[in-house]
Amino acid sequence: MVDSFDRESTQPEKEKAGPFITISRDYGCQANKLAKMLSDEFQKKGQKWSILNKEIIMQSAKQLDMEPRKVMKIADSVDRTTMDEVLHALTTKYYKSDRKIRQTISSVIISAASEGHAIIVGRGGVAITHGLAKGIHIKLHAPRDWRLQLMMKRYHTTREHMMKELSSIDLKRHRLLASLTKGVEDTDMLFDVEFNCSTLNLDEIAKMVMALVDIRFIKK
Numbered sequence: 584m585v586d587s588f589d590r591e592s593t594q595p596e597k598e599k600a601g602p603f604i605t606i607s608r609d610y611g612c613q614a615n616k617l618a619k620m621l622s623d624e625f626q627k628k629g630q631k632w633s634i635l636n637k638e639i640i641m642q643s644a645k646q647l648d649m650e651p652r653k654v655m656k657i658a659d660s661v662d663r664t665t666m667d668e669v670l671h672a673l674t675t676k677y678y679k680s681d682r683k684i685r686q687t688i689s690s691v692i693i694s695a696a697s698e699g700h701a702i703i704v705g706r707g708g709v710a711i712t713h714g715l716a717k718g719i720h721i722k723l724h725a726p727r728d729w730r731l732q733l734m735m736k737r738y739h740t741t742r743e744h745m746m747k748e749l750s751s752i753d754l755k756r757h758r759l760l761a762s763l764t765k766g767v768e769d770t771d772m773l774f775d776v777e778f779n780c781s782t783l784n785l786d787e788i789a790k791m792v793m794a795l796v797d798i799r800f801i802k803k
Contacts, residue, residue, distance in 0.1 A: 602800045604632075625700075635692070710773060722777040726781055
């Protein structure tokens, strides 16, 4: 009930939001690079679109008066129990509850979506902004083996090490989205469009996203 109230309390009026884009991705798909390409394309059209990824954590940490790494740790730990939180409170002088931290992160994302002209990368942005007007929700995905080969080459590491890393991050992102969308049976239905990064390059994806933005927000 408290989680539901927190989500509702950060929701602006739907018609006042946007335009904005959220990008979710499987680990290994280059969402940040796509966001930069989209921002550059908007710049060519004389529009300034901000990119929020690490900025979400930085802004949240500033509002909470906490170290960004601590905010990041809580944001990524979707399995913390109430007892974990109690023990943490007893050993921490300046304690902020997990709920307060997550609510602040949601507030930062909602604020960016409300102001519009924002590209929100990850952090459950698709779930947090679900239902707001003038949003385009994108997911980048690719087969696991394709992503595995790409990341092994990028980080010059073994298959075994990268398999553990990929599995861990994929699971963490799945749990985060599930925790933000309780009651939603199929989270894929949150997305407007999904792109397979093993068959489409980022330039092709960027062009299709720009065309969709043009159709949805400009040519109406």
